[in-house]
Amino acid sequence: MLKFVAGRFLVSLAVAFTISFVTFFFLNIFTDPAQAVAGEEALFEEIEQIRTQYGFDRPILTRYFEWLGGIFTGDFGVSYYWNKPVGTLLLERAPQTIKLALMSVSVTIMVAIPLGIFAALNPNSIIDRFALSVAVSAQAIPNFWLGLILIIIFSVTFPIFPVSGDKTYYHFILPSVVLGTSSVPPVMRLMRTGLLDVINSDYIRTARSIGFSGWRLVTKHALRNAVLPIISVIAVQLGHKFGGSLITESVFAINGLGRLALLSILGADIPTVQILIFVFAITFIVFNLLSDILNAYLDPRLRL
Numbered sequence: 627m628l629k630f631v632a633g634r635f636l637v638s639l640a641v642a643f644t645i646s647f648v649t650f651f652f653l654n655i656f657t658d659p660a661q662a663v664a665g666e667e668a669l670f671e672e673i674e675q676i677r678t679q680y681g682f683d684r685p686i687l688t689r690y691f692e693w694l695g696g697i698f699t700g701d702f703g704v705s706y707y708w709n710k711p712v713g714t715l716l717l718e719r720a721p722q723t724i725k726l727a728l729m730s731v732s733v734t735i736m737v738a739i740p741l742g743i744f745a746a747l748n749p750n751s752i753i754d755r756f757a758l759s760v761a762v763s764a765q766a767i768p769n770f771w772l773g774l775i776l777i778i779i780f781s782v783t784f785p786i787f788p789v790s791g792d793k794t795y796y797h798f799i800l801p802s803v804v805l806g807t808s809s810v811p812p813v814m815r816l817m818r819t820g821l822l823d824v825i826n827s828d829y830i831r832t833a834r835s836i837g838f839s840g841w842r843l844v845t846k847h848a849l850r851n852a853v854l855p856i857i858s859v860i861a862v863q864l865g866h867k868f869g870g871s872l873i874t875e876s877v878f879a880i881n882g883l884g885r886l887a888l889l890s891i892l893g894a895d896i897p898t899v900q901i902l903i904f905v906f907a908i909t910f911i912v913f914n915l916l917s918d919i920l921n922a923y924l925d926p927r928l929r930l
Contacts, residue, residue: 662894707893723882727867733806742817761811773877790879820852861917865910
């Protein structure tokens with residue numbers, strides 16, 4: 627098990643290093659950081675002065691390793707757009723995105739897994755068709771459209787939830803439903819398919835022959851193996867919630883990392899965009915690593 631974890635960790639480390647280099651290289655090659663600092667109306671002489679002052683005229687590899695060293699020491703640079711340390715921006719905005727991500731994944735789990743179980747236990751029935759219809763509908767509806775509809779119904783017509791903001795957990799209910807709904811289809815379909823395969827396996831037939839049936843059979847014998855693919859999908863979806871909440875945060879005016887990324891891109895704020903892309907990538911890598919370790923713990927065959 628230790629060898630498996632070490633191998634996965636080294637692969638994750640290599641992926642993180644590659645992403646950091648590619649991100650830095652493209653942002654600094656296709657965008658002029660001196661122009662971003664000086665502004666669109668700056669004169670050529672002012673831009674060149676800033677280029678020399680900030681060291682943008684040095685080789686890109688030198689600047690990359692300085693930037694990478696700053697990450698390890700906690701120095702993420704200073705935002706051109708906000709004129710404050712990027713680390714401070716992350717600390718201010720991250721809690722909102724973390725709340726939204728965890729609550730939206732909870733919505734996904736509470737909706738998708740029961741639907742998948744009921745659909746698998748009743749194949750080709752009305753329940754199965756209903757579950758598949760919910761999955762198709764959730765996949766077809768855009769997040770921004772669903773967000774606006776929920777605001778109209780539950781914030782304007784019936785003022786139950788706040789229209790926007792992030793002051794309390796109450797403000798996160800509607801955006802969590804919006805963001806969590808988009809993840810229901812893959813989790814539900816995988817739960818249904820995985821449970822159907824397990825139910826038709828030999829060891830389940832053996833369990834039935836010795837008296838196991840109903841929910842006892844499902845929870846005690848079938849779910850353990852059927853849930854293995856779900857862990858990986860939920861880990862990917864949780865990583866997606868951290869980095870892909872831009873539209874939802876914009877619709878509900880949540881000051882999280884997604885909205886920070888949008889404003890930084892529009893403002894050509896290269897230091898902030900670099901760190902955000904790196905943070906989003908690391909989030910995906912960490913959750914995938916944890917899901918691999920958990921799957922290997924539950925199924926020793928995967929360690930090979």
